[in-house]
Amino acid sequence: MTNCFEDLQFVEDPDGIPIKRARATYGNYELSVILEEPKTLYEAAILLEGHFVQLPGIHQKENDIIPGLTPENVTGIMRKLQSITGMSTCMIEKLFSLQT
Secondary structure (H helix, E strand, O other), rough: OOOHHOOOOEEEOOOOOOEEEEEEEOOEEEEEEEOOOOOOOOEEEEEEOOEOOOOOOOOOOOOOEEEEEEEEHHHHHHHHHHHHHHHOEEEEEEEOOOOO
């Protein structure tokens, strides 16, 4: 269950691109968080049914991507998504995980 940044499970890109990715689901919304090496700040996007969406109180500018995030900023977004969806917990989905 992901309630804060520390609960996210980042995975390496399988194609060797220097990016770590994590995703968390809140109802119908999905939060995607990435860290591009060697950057130290994260980027996030919110998707609804596979499409980028912008939500009031989360997005500050007219941009689907939210750049320059600290782990605390990401936790804030996660808590807002929990509030919007009425869900106190969410499921983690690992991007690029293979079913065996």
